[in-house]
Amino acid sequence: MRVLVFGAGSLGSLLGGLLARAHDVTLVGRDPHVERVRAEGLRVTGEYTAHVEPAATTAVPAERFDLALVAVKAFDTPAAAAALDAADPDAVLSVQNGLDNERTLASALDAEVLAGTSTYGARLTEPGTVDCTGRGDVALGPPDGGESAVAESVGAALRAADIETTVAADMPRRCWEKLAVNAGINAVTALARVENGALVDGAAGEPARRAAAEVARVARERGIELSDDAAVGAVERVATATSANRSSMLQDVEAGERTEIDAISGAVVDRADAAVPVNETLAALIRGWERERGLR
Numbered sequence: 001m002r003v004l005v006f007g008a009g010s011l012g013s014l015l016g017g018l019l020a021r022a023h024d025v026t027l028v029g030r031d032p033h034v035e036r037v038r039a040e041g042l043r044v045t046g047e048y049t050a051h052v053e054p055a056a057t058t059a060v061p062a063e064r065f066d067l068a069l070v071a072v073k074a075f076d077t078p079a080a081a082a083a084l085d086a087a088d089p090d091a092v093l094s095v096q097n098g099l100d101n102e103r104t105l106a107s108a109l110d111a112e113v114l115a116g117t118s119t120y121g122a123r124l125t126e127p128g129t130v131d132c133t134g135r136g137d138v139a140l141g142p143p144d145g146g147e148s149a150v151a152e153s154v155g156a157a158l159r160a161a162d163i164e165t166t167v168a169a170d171m172p173r174r175c176w177e178k179l180a181v182n183a184g185i186n187a188v189t190a191l192a193r194v195e196n197g198a199l200v201d202g203a204a205g206e207p208a209r210r211a212a213a214e215v216a217r218v219a220r221e222r223g224i225e226l227s228d229d230a231a232v233g234a235v236e237r238v239a240t241a242t243s244a245n246r247s248s249m250l251q252d253v254e255a256g257e258r259t260e261i262d263a264i265s266g267a268v269v270d271r272a273d274a275a276v277p278v279n280e281t282l283a284a285l286i287r288g289w290e291r292e293r294g295l296r
């Protein structure tokens with residue numbers, strides 16, 4: 001398969017690096033990472049050990065691709081959609097966090113867009129090197145649920161590269177459950193400056209559980225079957241499994257960079273029929289910090 005990875009940062013480089021063991025992969029990212037991959041190849045360390053030589057570029061080549069895998073931060077999705085037009089991909093898979101990414105991509109591209117969730121942990125440690133900090137899995141399928149031949153063939157391509165993959169007919173529920181996990185963990189850990197494990201039995205766990213229960217309520221308002229217990233249980237399970245992790249939002253705040261708050265807590269607030277006070281508060285605090293820093 002010819003695969004274009006748009007957003008060769010942490011997750012894009014990990015999945016792109018793994019895919020390059022079985023497919024013809026082109027990474028689209030930024031220098032100095034792209035420059036180093038071109039010169040020395042891409043090293044994958046941590047849970048996997050690999051040295052691969054995918055093509056790497058800072059602009060989407062005007063060539064045909066079977067699959068475009070989108071791994072930019074959610075606020076860069078409109079730019080990704082505009083840039084991907086040049087590559088004319090047959091299928092597009094978003095592995096990003098947050099709601100709306102698939103809709104943004106589908107509205108701009110003449111391709112079958114698949115929803116995806118990834119629980120792999122990835123971190124670019126230096127240009128040319130990505131560390132897999134946790135083996136997880138990718139779930140993918142049509143964004144509105146159901147089955148599709150394209151989803152099956154993309155799933156088979158990921159499995160051929162030894163990426164743990166589930167082709168799922170219930171992506172709407174899975175995306176909302178992942179949203180509950182991110183709404184519960186990300187802003188709380190970023191504001192409290194704690195690792196994910198502090199939410200398991202520490203005082204910061206209470207707002208995390210309340211935020212997740214609000215996501216479940218909003219999901220049900222939108223016709224998705226997600227119980228409070230399932231959403232809260234997912235937060236507890238992920239916080240336990242990733243207890244030593246600093247969430248991506250905590251890392252963004254520590255690096256003084258823009259966060260994905262709009263696509264996570266903000267998306268919950270935007271879709272709620274009634275007040276979601278915990279998510280409203282978390283979104284307002286992180287947005288306030290971003291404004292203060294001139295990031296929005």
Ligand SMILES: NC(=O)C1=CN([C@@H]2O[C@H](COP(=O)(O)OP(=O)(O)OC[C@H]3O[C@@H](n4cnc5c(N)ncnc54)[C@H](O)[C@@H]3O)[C@@H](O)[C@H]2O)C=CC1
Binds near residue numbers: 009076121
């Ligand atoms: N890193 C992880 O372990 C996980 C990340 N995710 C999600 O995956 C998405 C990506 O996350 P990360 O890889 O951590 O972010 P990242 O910031 O490390 O990677 C994104 C990359 O896209 C590049 N990029 C953005 N716009 C571009 C453009 N126009 N042209 C070329 N390159 C461009 C950036 O330079 C950056 O290197 C996010 O939605 C995140 O929430 C989900 C699960 C785990």
Ligand SMILES: CC(C)(CO)C(=O)C(=O)O
Binds near residue numbers: 181185247
């Ligand atoms: C699952 C979790 C919370 C792991 O840290 C994550 O997706 C993130 O940090 O963005």
